[in-house]
Amino acid sequence: MREIEYREAIREAITEEMDRDKKVFLIGEDIGVYGGAFKVYKGLLDKYGPGRVINTPISEVAIIGTAIGAALTGYRPIAEIMFIDFTALAMDQIANQAAKIRFMSGGNIDVPLVIRTQGGVGKGLSAQHSQSLESWFYHIPGLKVVMPSTANDAKGLLKTAVRDNSPVIFIEHKMIYPVKGPVAEKEYTIPFGKADIKRKGNDVTVFAYANMVLKSLEAAEELERDGVDCEVIDPRTLVPLDINTIIDSVKKTGRLVVVSEACRRGSIASDISAIVTEKAFGYLKAPVKIVAGLNTPIPYNLALEQVSIPQKADILEAVKTIIKK
């Protein structure tokens, strides 16, 4: 199968959906001639023109509000917020408006809106351009949260997101954009709420998403040499969450390591740990182990940055510890 970059896969999903449905349009900062801060939209202005690739001022509230208003009146916007850190500026429109409109209207009103954004550590961008804020959105009922780790998943999930009638927060990872992976040429979509077992194994379940999937797979490969057989589960969508696949895996392995780049406090990782502990306590041979980011703003200095989030060595250590219990 051909291999393409994560960013190319996202672009393909967008062009396919824009070609399929004239109601789909793009809105965001520097998405015109510039092609987006991460060049995801390269060439799209030429292809679709300024009527469907709407380049905006630096007005995050207005970008999301515009997207919501258009979604309410018959369109299917894909709004880009350049960095997930900047969603803070648009939070009323995301959390109080988009997330709640369907509920508040008694289920009468759809909001078919995709907010594409990207987060994560790795480029020395420090505290205001490196955050992992997925738990903000995970915490708000009414939003769907997607975090693809591969080119294949990114494409299939984004196409599903565009066709969904709820607001979807589609969180990409800045370090994965150039990573190539196999992507089918034939059209496909990937349903929400279906975890992908990225690696099958019997000894320990490793739950990871976004860039931590890649690090966990590297760790799993190394552990295999030591005779430890890891099962790596990528939920792909945090909301809806495929908890059954996680529970089934834990029933098989009896051990769970949860890996997440975000600060541990109030995180997805701690919630996964809580859910598994509540639902599958009897199957656990050892306490759940969480490998998460420190509760710190992301520092600029490379060494400080690296120790702020889980590295392969941290995952290795966690698995080795839990396997002994």
Next chain:
Amino acid sequence: MAALPEKTMINMLKRLIEIRKFEEKAIELYRIGKIRGYLHPCIGQEAIPVGACQAIGRKDYIISNHRGHGHCIARGADIKKMMAELFGKSDGYCGGRGGSMHIADMDLGILGENGIVGGGIPMSVGAGLSCKMDDKGNVVLCFFGDGAANNGVFHEALNMSAILKLPVVYICENNMYAISMCSADSVACRDIGKRSCAYDIPGYIIDGSDPLKVYKSVGRAVKRAREGKGPSLIEAKTYRFYGHHPNDPAQYREKKEAEYYTSQKDPVVNFKKRLLAGKVITAEEINKIEKKADERINDAVIFASESPEPDLKKFLKENKPD
């Protein structure tokens, strides 16, 4: 006396009366505990929604705010479903999930009231963008208050809709108070309407107690919007006769000030007088309209009272934890 047909003006009076009586009934029911939560009556401000909604057509949109019953009624919302929603009942507009601040009716182009001050302003840009992309000449009226005009969203939205030349009419209902904060103390310039120059769009400052003036001004802005020339900003000076909500005694206002507006600037009383003086309507006909409005509102209260409570089991099932 006017640019509008007599029948239209009588219809406007009917709407003014219906809004006034709906709000009075809602306050009464709030005081005896039939309505809970927050209730923000628009008594004193009725001429703005009535005049503005008279200036648009069936396919146009409106976006409202927390003080939004008047906008909904002026746009033709079903007062039975509105009252049932205030009661939190299953036949309400939102099935009891929204309440007073979240009524919406997509069939009427009412894109929603809003519980966040300024929350609807950015969405109006998107509705305007839809109208522009549809290219059918439809427009959006966006209602907000003086309080919302001080929120950052006001700037982002007006700037964005001005650069994109969107068909949105921004209608600032300046009732002089954001809860207790007087606009004289909170707005750096005297008139919010003058801020239009920052976006190079037309700005109008009008007497919001006169439905015909509102109609005329909004009509002019709507015409411009339909012609593809972009947004306008209208500041309609008005006054809320009650406090922020029925339990707010509004002690932050001078008694004299409130007396002036309630005695001199009552949009319902003044419009009645005007139509009577112009011999557009008789006192007897007004009585009939009032009686009819009372009947309709009483029917709405009966409808709301008899409507079943929302299905609790269904709600719990829908929200089962992971």
